[in-house]
Amino acid sequence: MYETVLVATDGSDPANRAVDAAVDIASTFDAALYAVSVVDTSRYGDSMLSGTERLVDDLRERADDVLEDVTTRADVDVTTELRQGRPHEEIGAYAESIDADLVVFGNRGLGAGGEIGSTAERVVRHVDRPSLTV
Template structure:
């Protein structure tokens, strides 16, 4: 049913819950998992300047060690967990608006399913999806599985 499953990740607990589901489905359907980390250029410190923001948009993270390390850690964690299960993983890091890049990546790589976390909030706000998740749902025709996360603490 699914040949390629996209799991956007930022390394958070919410994203990790989605990774579990993505890997379970990948095992079941013998699918390849694509771990995508998007550096949100809108939330990056505005003090970076246009030259550094342009580098982020082009995927040039080598000069920004902290950003590169966080991205590699997030996608690497997916790859390590997938390797334990014998699931193939493609790691990718991009810079831009997350919902747009998730939708574009899904289309460009013939993704059959996107698995992503909800915002993970509790109470009244729990009924609302996170903004990236909601915008992704509106930006793509690829099925999206939204995994809820509730912090146990």
């Protein structure tokens, strides 16, 4: 049923639940598992980031740690990808590039708020792949 499963993670609790679900699905269907984390610099604004790469480097380092955590938790091989940009666009582009049969992600990320986060909603609305929110 599934040959290629993509999990998007930012290290939040919902994303960690998504990782667990994606690992279970990949194991059950003997599917290839991919994990992506997106460094979203757009939330900080260009003026805050101009002239300094330190913040971006810190964000990339955190995303690398999040992806490393996925590989250590999974009982299957995981291909990881670190991207920079708007999360829903990068998740969608990566899902397309690997021809993902399923995209798994948390219903919200690191921000606080209502039932579904803005990135999760954008992925559901704009990514042309079957999606599972956890």
